Amino acid sequence: MKNNTLFDLFKAKAEAMNAEVHRFSNNSEALSFIIDTLKKEQIMDKSKSYAAWADCPFLEGVDKEALSREVPGLKFNITKSLAADAKIGISQMQWALAGTGTLVQNSTAIEQRLVSTLTEIHIAIINAGEILPDLSSVLSKISPDKAEFIAFITGPSRTADIERVLTIGVHGPERLIIVCVDGEGKKT
Amino acid sequence: MKSKEFKQSIDRALKNANITGALSRFSEAYVVGRAKAFEGIDFEELRTRIAEIKAYAAEHFEELAETFTKHAELRGAKVFRTREPEKVREYILELAKKNGVKSIVKSKSMASEEIHLNPFLEKAGIQVKETDLGEWIIQLSGQRPSHMVLPAIHMKKEEVAEIFSKEVNERLTSDIPRLVKVARNELRNAFLEADMGISGANIAVAETGSIVIVENEGNARLVTTLPKIHVAIVGLEKLVAYLSNINPILTALSKSATGQLFTSYVSIITGQSPTPDGTLKDLHIILMDNKRSDMANDPVFKQALQCIRCASCLNVCPVFRLVGGHVFGDVYTGGIGTILTAWFNELKKSEEIQGLCIQCGRCKEVCPGKIDIPELIVEIRRRLTKEKGQSFIQKTAFKVINDRRLFHSVLRKARSLQKPFVKDGFIRHLPLFLSELSDFRSLPPIAEIPFRDKFPQIKQPDRGSKAAFYAGCLIDFAYTEIGEAVVKVLTKAGIRVIFPSGQTCCGAPARYSGAFDVAANNAIDNIKALLEEEVDYIVSACPTCTAALKHEFISTLKSQGAAEMLEDAEKVAQKTFDFSSLIKKLVDEGALSLSSDLKQQKRVTYHDSCHLKRTLHIFKEPRALLSESGIEVVEMFESDICCGMGGSYSLKFPEVSKPILHRKLKNIKDTGVDTVVMDCPGCVMQIKGGFDKEGSKIKVKHIAEILEERVES
Numbered sequence: 001m002k003n004n005t006l007f008d009l010f011k012a013k014a015e016a017m018n019a020e021v022h023r024f025s026n027n028s029e030a031l032s033f034i035i036d037t038l039k040k041e042q043i044m045d046k047s048k049s050y051a052a053w054a055d056c057p058f059l060e061g062v063d064k065e066a067l068s069r070e071v072p073g074l075k076f077n078i079t080k081s082l083a084a085d086a087k088i089g090i091s092q093m094q095w096a097l098a099g100t101g102t103l104v105q106n107s108t109a110i111e112q113r114l115v116s117t118l119t120e121i122h123i124a125i126i127n128a129g130e131i132l133p134d135l136s137s138v139l140s141k142i143s144p145d146k147a148e149f150i151a152f153i154t155g156p157s158r159t160a161d162i163e164r165v166l167t168i169g170v171h172g173p174e175r176l177i178i179v180c181v182d183g184e185g186k187k188t
Numbered sequence: 189m190k191s192k193e194f195k196q197s198i199d200r201a202l203k204n205a206n207i208t209g210a211l212s213r214f215s216e217a218y219v220v221g222r223a224k225a226f227e228g229i230d231f232e233e234l235r236t237r238i239a240e241i242k243a244y245a246a247e248h249f250e251e252l253a254e255t256f257t258k259h260a261e262l263r264g265a266k267v268f269r270t271r272e273p274e275k276v277r278e279y280i281l282e283l284a285k286k287n288g289v290k291s292i293v294k295s296k297s298m299a300s301e302e303i304h305l306n307p308f309l310e311k312a313g314i315q316v317k318e319t320d321l322g323e324w325i326i327q328l329s330g331q332r333p334s335h336m337v338l339p340a341i342h343m344k345k346e347e348v349a350e351i352f353s354k355e356v357n358e359r360l361t362s363d364i365p366r367l368v369k370v371a372r373n374e375l376r377n378a379f380l381e382a383d384m385g386i387s388g389a390n391i392a393v394a395e396t397g398s399i400v401i402v403e404n405e406g407n408a409r410l411v412t413t414l415p416k417i418h419v420a421i422v423g424l425e426k427l428v429a430y431l432s433n434i435n436p437i438l439t440a441l442s443k444s445a446t447g448q449l450f451t452s453y454v455s456i457i458t459g460q461s462p463t464p465d466g467t468l469k470d471l472h473i474i475l476m477d478n479k480r481s482d483m484a485n486d487p488v489f490k491q492a493l494q495c496i497r498c499a500s501c502l503n504v505c506p507v508f509r510l511v512g513g514h515v516f517g518d519v520y521t522g523g524i525g526t527i528l529t530a531w532f533n534e535l536k537k538s539e540e541i542q543g544l545c546i547q548c549g550r551c552k553e554v555c556p557g558k559i560d561i562p563e564l565i566v567e568i569r570r571r572l573t574k575e576k577g578q579s580f581i582q583k584t585a586f587k588v589i590n591d592r593r594l595f596h597s598v599l600r601k602a603r604s605l606q607k608p609f610v611k612d613g614f615i616r617h618l619p620l621f622l623s624e625l626s627d628f629r630s631l632p633p634i635a636e637i638p639f640r641d642k643f644p645q646i647k648q649p650d651r652g653s654k655a656a657f658y659a660g661c662l663i664d665f666a667y668t669e670i671g672e673a674v675v676k677v678l679t680k681a682g683i684r685v686i687f688p689s690g691q692t693c694c695g696a697p698a699r700y701s702g703a704f705d706v707a708a709n710n711a712i713d714n715i716k717a718l719l720e721e722e723v724d725y726i727v728s729a730c731p732t733c734t735a736a737l738k739h740e741f742i743s744t745l746k747s748q749g750a751a752e753m754l755e756d757a758e759k760v761a762q763k764t765f766d767f768s769s770l771i772k773k774l775v776d777e778g779a780l781s782l783s784s785d786l787k788q789q790k791r792v793t794y795h796d797s798c799h800l801k802r803t804l805h806i807f808k809e810p811r812a813l814l815s816e817s818g819i820e821v822v823e824m825f826e827s828d829i830c831c832g833m834g835g836s837y838s839l840k841f842p843e844v845s846k847p848i849l850h851r852k853l854k855n856i857k858d859t860g861v862d863t864v865v866m867d868c869p870g871c872v873m874q875i876k877g878g879f880d881k882e883g884s885k886i887k888v889k890h891i892a893e894i895l896e897e898r899v900e901s
Contacts, residue, residue, distance in 0.1 A: 080464035084380055100450040110462045113413045117406060136435050144396040148461035152454035157406035159368060161322035161338065163345050164214050167368045170321055172406020
């Protein structure tokens, strides 16, 4: 495994911001972890129990119908009402920043934002090879000229507005599960 | 004089344990969190970059606004630029009407608070919901935010539970996670159903036409994603030239605001993105001036446009943590808030609140925009004084202080009058309207013989280098023993000390209250007196006086256009030393040695005086002198936080000075040592008086008094 130092730093920083970080050596291991998580969270075909998976390179070649059969309630056709009714949202990020434990995504496509803003749990997939050192290294890569909405996500939604007590999960997801994949994994 | 309402609002705040308790705890945790967040980062370099980026932007508002507009419009945004707050309100209302908007969700925007947007839209029958948790609490309780970043920090969880209970018609307990869930559930439908989202922006990038929004809760992401219309209200000072400029600002913002390494969310929005129904977002960006370009044209205040609204100046302020934000009476609070209020509202509006600044300089040390907030507040005072003239009391006081002969005769009279009040070397009670001055600390009595009259009796060496001693008022007229100690230590080093008799008040009291003409006359008199005889050093044992001699004479004279005096002022500045630095230099050069006789071993704690630490940057020297004398320095908590004296501040705001002093006394006592040492006679007066009032036996010493027993030639 290359990129270990960056990953270790990324994991430490992301966990310090209350994210959960998992690493897998290939896509199929990552996929089984995601499916297990969906089952553990009792994703099913009813209101408040859906999972919404926004289209992403990770899904290329994956039999979505089979997945939906395995986990009823897992949906790939993202709408506002589905996202608002879903417990879990899944999407793939372009980059991660080790220095701050941050994920970066071109979120112009509305599905990408819906699954990561409205759900209770956000599962974010990232290729280990896309972990960059810090903010300055991503600023030369992102391009507002081509992307209308670029999102930086660091940990779950949080507030300390009542008596300065840190409380996780206000308006955004209360859990951020980061699935980091090694190997040839689909490039974004 | 304070107005009755202002005094009442301060008294109310001081009595409100929520404010003082929550803010005190936060201010303590903040310092630790901030330091940790900035670990491994060169803060000076970082803030120099931010200051350059923002200063450049302020000098090029016109050009950057045009570039921003061009690029944002190329991407389908509509950009509306206006100087007037009412035009902003009208634009939004018209847009809302045209689109049949019934409900609006808002994420945090100080600019919208600044123009009182919510009541305006609500009056037109539109429902407006603040969605930032703190802002929502403030909105539901019908209050004003008390802090730029933590709007509801003055409220207790029980109060929040009470407010939320009413809103959801359910008896809620004060369980914070549960209250947060209630907010999530309550606001969720508002997000989903709103016809318009209104946000602010932390940065606007000219070269790309992007706005950058920084947040933790995720509400801004919802506000900018779900409704079909997005209006961003952007103060002109948010503009930067290049995308790369956002790096230092984002790096500093969350660390400075809350001690967080990075915020949960940063969104860079450029033009129209798709909305949930597949159409493109109707994006409106309002570039609001509201006196910002006037500010940019002001040679002094343009610096305030380097602010990135992190509120670190509030978080470290010893006054803010006692009184909170509401006493500032407007949208922007604290140090920078005072300056913004003077501009965005009007100068007169800052007349009372500017007085709250004790000039300790702590904010200046942490400001990521490198703004000299205390100096800008002095500039407000200068302009107010220029506009209104000095008050009768001020005029009379300065007249007396500056006429040394008159001052002496007044003090001598005071001496005979004070006799009934002096006991064991302290004035513990003053009659009637003066009682507040001695209510929380005893005052030193006026010396029987002023130092200037004692000085000729002190024996001097007849050769060697020569130093002019600048005594300052407190040593000259109250603490003559400190003066004697200073001279004794210097003569041990073989230095001939002279006392230029033409020396007068250093002008600090006049300058800090805005009377620059008076301060300039003080500077001129002192410069003449100090240069009368050729000397090697000018030494003062008062950091405030030293700061005046070293820095402020020059800036005061410049501001008054007295160019002919500048060369001499520079000469004075170059020769001036504070006592500890000079002694350390003499010790290092071998002219003096310190006895570290073990029999005299001692443990003390050291209080850093504001001007010494933050204007003169001296804090290692006195500690080194103490430890080289075999004295162990036990560090106290918050050793460099103001003692509450602040010169005439403790006379103008005794009710604020008192609790600041009490914290200091507690921190000293907590070290368990029996002596506290400092370099400033003003701090000696405050702290000694405080301990006397408490009946404490802790000794309060100027460092010269300690060293006089430990120097050997």
